[in-house]
Amino acid sequence: MQRRLILTAGINSTGYLADSWRHVSDSPLVFAEFDHYLRATRIAHAGRLDAVFFSDHPALGADPAQRPLHSFEPLTLSTALAVAVPDIGFEITVSSTYSAPYDLARRLATLDHISGGRVICNIVSSFNPAVAANYGSAPLPPREARYRQAHEFMSVVTALLKSWNLRRPVDPQSGVWDPDFARPISHKGEFYSVAGPLNVPSDARRRALIGQAGASGPGLDFAAAYGEIIYCSLLSLPAAWNFRDELHARAKARGRAPASLRIVPGLVPIIGRTRAEALERHDAVSGAGSEKGLLRRFARDAGIDYATLDPDAPVANDLFKTSADQQRPAGFTQALAELARHERITPRQFVRRVEGGHRLVAGTADDVASDIIAWWRSGVVEGFNIQTPVLPEDLSDFVEQVVPRLQKAGIFPREYESGSLRERFELTGEI
Amino acid sequence: MQRRLILTAGINSTGYLADSWRHVSDSPLVFAEFDHYLRATRIAHAGRLDAVFFSDHPALGADPAQRPLHSFEPLTLSTALAVAVPDIGFEITVSSTYSAPYDLARRLATLDHISGGRVICNIVSSFNPAVAANYGSAPLPPREARYRQAHEFMSVVTALLKSWNLRRPVDPQSGVWDPDFARPISHKGEFYSVAGPLNVPSDARRRALIGQAGASGPGLDFAAAYGEIIYCSLLSLPAAWNFRDELHARAKARGRAPASLRIVPGLVPIIGRTRAEALERHDAVSGAGSEKGLLRRFARDAGIDYATLDPDAPVANDLFKTSADQQRPAGFTQALAELARHERITPRQFVRRVEGGHRLVAGTADDVASDIIAWWRSGVVEGFNIQTPVLPEDLSDFVEQVVPRLQKAGIFPREYESGSLRERFELTGEI
Numbered sequence A, B: 001m002q003r004r005l006i007l008t009a010g011i012n013s014t015g016y017l018a019d020s021w022r023h024v025s026d027s028p029l030v031f032a033e034f035d036h037y038l039r040a041t042r043i044a045h046a047g048r049l050d051a052v053f054f055s056d057h058p059a060l061g062a063d064p065a066q067r068p069l070h071s072f073e074p075l076t077l078s079t080a081l082a083v084a085v086p087d088i089g090f091e092i093t094v095s096s097t098y099s100a101p102y103d104l105a106r107r108l109a110t111l112d113h114i115s116g117g118r119v120i121c122n123i124v125s126s127f128n129p130a131v132a133a134n135y136g137s138a139p140l141p142p143r144e145a146r147y148r149q150a151h152e153f154m155s156v157v158t159a160l161l162k163s164w165n166l167r168r169p170v171d172p173q174s175g176v177w178d179p180d181f182a183r184p185i186s187h188k189g190e191f192y193s194v195a196g197p198l199n200v201p202s203d204a205r206r207r208a209l210i211g212q213a214g215a216s217g218p219g220l221d222f223a224a225a226y227g228e229i230i231y232c233s234l235l236s237l238p239a240a241w242n243f244r245d246e247l248h249a250r251a252k253a254r255g256r257a258p259a260s261l262r263i264v265p266g267l268v269p270i271i272g273r274t275r276a277e278a279l280e281r282h283d284a285v286s287g288a289g290s291e292k293g294l295l296r297r298f299a300r301d302a303g304i305d306y307a308t309l310d311p312d313a314p315v316a317n318d319l320f321k322t323s324a325d326q327q328r329p330a331g332f333t334q335a336l337a338e339l340a341r342h343e344r345i346t347p348r349q350f351v352r353r354v355e356g357g358h359r360l361v362a363g364t365a366d367d368v369a370s371d372i373i374a375w376w377r378s379g380v381v382e383g384f385n386i387q388t389p390v391l392p393e394d395l396s397d398f399v400e401q402v403v404p405r406l407q408k409a410g411i412f413p414r415e416y417e418s419g420s421l422r423e424r425f426e427l428t429g430e431i
Helices: A028-032 A036-047 A074-084 A101-115 A143-161 A217-226 A237-253 A275-285 A289-303 A328-344 A365-378 A391-409 B027-030 B035-046 B076-082 B100-114 B142-159 B215-224 B236-252 B273-283 B291-302 B330-342 B365-376 B393-408
Strands: A004-011 A051-053 A091-093 A119-124 A209-212 A266-271 A358-363 A384-389 B005-010 B051-054 B090-097 B119-124 B208-211 B266-271 B356-361 B383-387
Touching: A004 A391, A028 A036, A036 A051, A036 A074, A036 A391, A051 A119, A051 B266, A074 A091, A074 A101, A074 B035, A074 B076, A101 A119, A101 A143, A101 B076, A101 B291, A119 A143, A143 A217, A143 B208, A143 B215, A209 A217, A209 B051, A209 B100, A217 A237, A217 B266, A237 A365, A237 B215, A266 A275, A266 A391, A275 A289, A275 A358, A358 A365, A365 A384, A365 A391, B005 B393, B027 B365, B035 B051, B035 B076, B035 B090, B035 B393, B051 B076, B051 B119, B076 B090, B076 B100, B076 B273, B090 B100, B100 B142, B142 B215, B208 B215, B215 B236, B236 B365, B266 B273, B356 B365, B365 B383, B365 B393
Parallel strands: A004 A051, A004 A384, A051 A091, A091 A119, A119 A209, A266 A358, A266 A384, B005 B051, B005 B383, B051 B090, B090 B119, B119 B208, B266 B356, B266 B383
Antiparallel strands: none
């Protein structure tokens, strides 16, 4: 297989940036309109992107100054989009803590048939107490227990998807089902008891790819065990190499080939005709309004007093620390800490390097394309998940201005390849 | 509103009859092909049917001589079909015992947006131990507890769907969400603890209609409390009038107008050019092979010795009895008992009156149309759910031969009405 760039695009709500809903050309209520997602998916399809990506929490964000980031249920929405738009894939996010494995296996197998194998299922263990409160009175389990559950969850889902023998379900002579056509899985574990078999046959070549997005220690172990498309925040090349080495070592320890894991970090492009124009747009769509506003937000996020902040003095090495029960992704905090550790970076530089937890590239289309090409050619990542600030206009700009530059560089295809995502990505080996 | 016939069609698997998979023109594996359901839905659409109906158990049937009746997950499948086929509605079946109310409310609200309000959600409490075994180690709760849970389940789902105030979610002056735009539901009950609000806004006029299919005492109470489209087995006009009176009395006792409940029993049409041809087809597709085979099946189902069966002696009044924990729908057993009680009927007549638990009409297209017209004109039902033996061919016959007769009689529309199902059925009063 010729190595080639993987490109996906996040299309939640009005866009990736918190203040995007004030900048959309349509009503902010487009977050609850199917046509909005259809438009974004068609734009992504025009750019030959591999998939659109829906992050998710099954809870309403509590900040009235922000748009609801997660609304329509991703699997249902992706099913509708898969019928309307060919070729492109759909990365959906599912909580292993708050889903029944039989339900997920069944819905995935159903959507695999409907879409022809165009699904990536991003398994998260949930870190938000607001989600827990929508699913019972028990508090969110600690991270370690959630990941123990996630492992068992995936082993049950996988066993259910493999419970059919599709080679010969019907005996043409007797006219009855082969008694061996589907076998119970008889799972009894710490968290689940599931008899099986699944009531939907599953074709291995169309089976959903498993996405994974947690970067804590238990998160990496889960990625090493089950992950195929690894979503993460990588803010500098040294941090990215560290992450890659760590992940590959853990995968090898479990007997998996590193090539069966594809590292696809988030990337926030803000495109202007000039770098100055891109920075102005960053000021606006971030909601900070100005560089000063961005610095104020940096101080608040870092828990330091803005009055004492010197925007041109290097950031302290140990400014960002992950706590075991924090209510935002551990990966975001770790990425900030790594950035401060690996580079002698000032707050003024820092605020232009990261947005919404992911790596920001604000500049011209050439700047964005060059950045993608350089990272990809270095071999440290297999691709990027593009998180555009405002939807659908910024995704249009990316597709019209950046993608052709990647195609011209020969690292991204001009047409869709045939087959399921698993076949296109040559990830049929392990299943 | 001019009263008009409601027609829906069951399109599970290869057809309603157990032996249908031996009679399909395609491979029996069509039960796991999206195109199979798409074809059936397009046929139903050509006939202007109000909805296609998916009954469901989230478990694989254990009988190797029968096709899997329930495979693709109904909500996911219906989402795909709703994008591909306009106008027609989708009746999906959901277990209140084995679903999380937040998940269902969210998926329904998502599909309501995508489909423009073309959903009927048939709530069942599950009666199959094989389902329980796919969702944990606890045995199936007794019926009374399942229905107590179903009531609480529906009250939570309803509260979540009503948790948004869509009138003015965004204040155009301040540019922030109105703090009142979505309110927590703070539900704490016997079975569920759910904070809310839902993260999808729900438009009342597009909200899914609630279907209901249980005919036991607790089932009727649930129908009286929440049901709008009432699916049931009614085998004779006297039994149907009794059912209607009983249901309406229970609805009135809860302060609901009887007109807000629509009674839509199952009907199995088997169409031939002559009555004799229809009976031959019944013999074949039932799997019984002959009238003798049908009588043998009758004896087995009734728990009597076939050797002692006199096919022309009236069936005893008390032959069929419902037990509290039986593993088939109580409504089916009750319907058989009612038929034996209300009519002096022989086994030979009996086997031609019921198939798969529902009322059978085997005859010419005129016979089937006349039967539908007579029942509907009597005022005892609002419509029928058509369960054709083999899909899609028998549904084609029904649409091509029976529907035009109903349209000519002026009781069924020639074109789809605009608006959501709720608007078309004029069921916007209570929400």
